[in-house]
Amino acid sequence: MIINIHEHLWGSRDIETYDIVDVVERYGFDITCISKVELPGGRFPKNPTREECNQNNRDVKELMDRHNGKFLGFCLINPTEPGAVDDFEGWIKDEGFSGLKLYTTVFADDPIVDPLAEKAAELDVPILFHVEWAWPELYPRDGRFRYNPEPDDCRSNGLHIAELAKRHPNTTIINGHVNMLGQDWEASIRAVKACPNVYVDLSGSGSSRGCVEFAVREAGVERCLFGTDGSIASSLGAVLGADITDDERTLIMSGNAKRMLNIDY
């Protein structure tokens, strides 16, 4: 069984319009956790409005309903918008979403995140953070990557995640895509090593050899999760080719996610 902890429903970027339904069928993912962060026009604003987030979540819900059981939704919430906690609770309890997606509106350890973290613990669902670890003063803002980050958007790194995790030891947090190309995955994993409530999402375009083994060694295999975030072959190849046991691979590919998401089947 393969559970993919991190994928997206994309919108309009020309290179990222892969069909997620085709992807899960082509690569044989049994369950895919999915959120939508992109707004119409290929925008990734720092502050999506409440309605923009909810529309994205409605799009995910529609996908979930169309393909019963294959997709688990992670709802996008802007923590600074009014009604953030109520909306989060509604998507989980009323619409059957399985987690919360937080992007680059605020850093993970911003106090404004605390009510959401408390609610996540109460609802027993994880928070998946967009995490990067580029040496901050060098982070390129020249649009070289396909998406154009806004000036001063808040790209959390492992230290931000660790701070939040320590404040909320009962909240499950996922340190997103450590193996993204150009990221220091060693720093990212080491930063959360001492946080038992933080899982390491191994997705990423980097496919760096050694990353999976390092995560297993430092964080423990039971905190490692398989995800793809658009880099399907890179992420799959990194786990399938890692120098780990078959039992460890099974935990990463599905066992840990099943446990975390309370999946029985």
Added chain:
Amino acid sequence: MIIDANIYLGNWAFRRVTGGNADEIIRMMDSFSIGKAFVSSMNGVMYRNCEEANIELLEGIGNTSERLVRFAVINPAYAGWKDDVVDCFEEFGFQGAKIHPGFHGYRISEELVQPLFRYCADNDIPISYSARMEEGIEHWALRGLENPTGQEIDKLLAEYPDLRMLITDLIGFDDVFTQLTPRDNLWLDISHLRRSDELELMIKRFGAKQLCYGSAFPFRAVNSPMIVMEYARISEEERAEIMGFNAERFLNG
């Protein structure tokens, strides 16, 4: 025969990278039924005098040289590089040149470095050009590292139509990819593709004949490009071209 057009031997300065020796490279090749690999020195990226890295490569490859095709790291902006060229291609049996302009501090458009491209074009020496080994954002010592542009690669290959060039380590959504003009003397390796549909897009843009299987081992997981190929919706002819025939054409013309 499967050919891996992009393998490195040696050590890396910025993180522990295991497997960069001939024994482990051959073991990896055997496990994936790879018959031949184009190998260059990882150390040559960082050494000021990369000729020493080429000598290390020769020493390290030993009697595996039939399966490991040697590419000499050449820095045409460094003193004495012309002697390296004579040594490597006329005496030591290297079959291609590997260049790292970003790390070696030059741009391929500079007049200073044109003699290398003229020499390779005139002497049928293919050039493998690594677009990136690591990003400037990955380490404070790499700040200022510049990546190539598609325009300068285009201009170079138009100026030297007899020069054969393979661009390695190019990520699928990189702007360089969209700036490049398809041409018969340009090949691209697939080591950094993220998905099989990216390969299908590259085939539409460049043609299957201009793509080469490459893994960037030991930096990247070999399974990744293998998975790209496994799940790609392409013909068996295209698959065979990418997995080996194209690399032979790049190497031997």
